Amino acid sequence: MTIILLKLITWIFCTFFVAVSFGKLKKGIVNSCYIIYLGFYFFMVLPVFLDLIFGRPNFDYYSQFNSFWGFKISGEDYLTEIIYSFFLIGSTILLFLFGRKKDLLIKDIKKVRYSAVHRWLIFALSFVIVLPLVLSLNKITILNDSWFQIFNYNYLRLLFRNDENFLTYYYLSLFVVLSFIIILVFTNRSILSQTIFYSVPVYIAVGIHGKRNIIAILLVLYIFVLLFKTKIKLKNFQYIIVLSAIFILISSFTYQSEIRGISLNESSSQFYTDIRVDYGRDDVIKMAIYYQVNDDGILKGQSNTHLYLLKFLPINLKALHSEYKYSIYATSKLIGYNTPVDLGWGMTTGIFDESISNYGVIFGILLSLIVLILVCRLGDSSKNNLIIILTYITGFLLMILQATSFIFILFLWIISIITFYLFRISRVEY
Numbered sequence: 300m301t302i303i304l305l306k307l308i309t310w311i312f313c314t315f316f317v318a319v320s321f322g323k324l325k326k327g328i329v330n331s332c333y334i335i336y337l338g339f340y341f342f343m344v345l346p347v348f349l350d351l352i353f354g355r356p357n358f359d360y361y362s363q364f365n366s367f368w369g370f371k372i373s374g375e376d377y378l379t380e381i382i383y384s385f386f387l388i389g390s391t392i393l394l395f396l397f398g399r400k401k402d403l404l405i406k407d408i409k410k411v412r413y414s415a416v417h418r419w420l421i422f423a424l425s426f427v428i429v430l431p432l433v434l435s436l437n438k439i440t441i442l443n444d445s446w447f448q449i450f451n452y453n454y455l456r457l458l459f460r461n462d463e464n465f466l467t468y469y470y471l472s473l474f475v476v477l478s479f480i481i482i483l484v485f486t487n488r489s490i491l492s493q494t495i496f497y498s499v500p501v502y503i504a505v506g507i508h509g510k511r512n513i514i515a516i517l518l519v520l521y522i523f524v525l526l527f528k529t530k531i532k533l534k535n536f537q538y539i540i541v542l543s544a545i546f547i548l549i550s551s552f553t554y555q556s557e558i559r560g561i562s563l564n565e566s567s568s569q570f571y572t573d574i575r576v577d578y579g580r581d582d583v584i585k586m587a588i589y590y591q592v593n594d595d596g597i598l599k600g601q602s603n604t605h606l607y608l609l610k611f612l613p614i615n616l617k618a619l620h621s622e623y624k625y626s627i628y629a630t631s632k633l634i635g636y637n638t639p640v641d642l643g644w645g646m647t648t649g650i651f652d653e654s655i656s657n658y659g660v661i662f663g664i665l666l667s668l669i670v671l672i673l674v675c676r677l678g679d680s681s682k683n684n685l686i687i688i689l690t691y692i693t694g695f696l697l698m699i700l701q702a703t704s705f706i707f708i709l710f711l712w713i714i715s716i717i718t719f720y721l722f723r724i725s726r727v728e729y
Contacts, residue, residue: 309384313344331675332398335694346581356572369633373589424478455506472508587652
């Protein structure tokens with residue numbers, strides 16, 4: 300009963316702040332803190348509400364993976380539940396205290412001026428966007444299948460799945476979505492016409508990527524492009540968000556029934572569990588907390604998994620970075636392996652659970668919040684609509700994916716921030 304009451308208090312407290320965020324956005328205030336908090340609420344707070352209404356997910360359905368043992372025991376541990384609730388409340392307070400420099404109005408944001416340089420950039424990004432389409436058609440031709448199969452989502456999802464270079468296609472697909480958003484920001488043409496023009500290649504990229512979260516990312520960013528570039532009435536902004544959420548749910552229902560073959564009528568419990576695993580980040584965070592407080596850490600003395608990012612640098616630093624990325628350690632622990640095993644797939648993790656596993660519960664959470672706060676403040680301080688859109692992307696992805704999954708987007712944001720501030724400093728000195 301105590302845990303239920305704590306969850307209820309946590310949900311009410313966080314819901315108040317998400318209402319504040321909506322209220323600010325309706326007034327034309329678009330601080331990154333408010334927008335990133337919407338993602339925080341959806342992926343980490345909303346599962347608390349679902350626990351209260353529908354109960355915990357039933358992980359016994361994953362019997363072939365030892366019933367996702369790590370999720371099961373951590374979700375039943377009282378201390379873990381208490382710590383998770385205080386994590387949500389504390390993170391909310393710190394984000395709103397330090398994540399905002401001052402109110403940033405839409406009218407204060409400087410729009411990128413279209414120039415000859417931008418035309419060349421749009422050309423390059425357009426090439427990136429159509430590349431998955433070309434590669435898909437080439438693959439289909441080699442397999443001697445019909446080109447119309449590119450409109451078959453399940454076929455497309457599996458097209459490169461067993462390819463040894465699948466990770467390259469995965470990164471490329473995510474970059475296609477980013478390229479599409481950047482083109483919408485830069486171009487002076489109608490957003491509707493550009494959307495229609497790029498709809499097929501973007502659909503191909505989403506299909507190859509195969510994760511439901513890419514649809515959520517695309518929709519969220521598209522909404523804010525509309526907000527910055529069109530005459531949408533701010534009072535209607537909340538309805539656009541609701542419609543987008545409904546679209547995401549419909550996409551999830553379709554995926555569950557057509558791809559996984561799970562019927563809502565026949566197995567509502569499994570349907571519910573799969574959606575929680577797909578979208579929630581509460582379980583991976585609770586698992587990291589549980590093993591950390593029980594002195595049975597997920598990493599067990601392995602190298603810091605954040606150093607795994609060093610492998611993406613053009614210099615050989617193998618002696619420093621960890622053997623595997625964090626998701627491999629987490630997934631192995633999840634299904635009860637004593638040593639990390641690369642299974643060819645991994646549970647989706649984010650900055651909070653990885654930091655907790657590396658630095659402990661308190662320092663891990665604080666470090667994650669410091670990173671998110673810096674992302675918000677640096678992005679907003681630029682008052683540049685392209686950098687701010689990249690900031691939304693980076694903030695969202697840090698919470699719901701491990702950095703290795705979007706490393707090139709993260710590098711792009713870092714480069715854009717450094718370039719902007721160096722240019723501003725040099726301009727002031729001049």
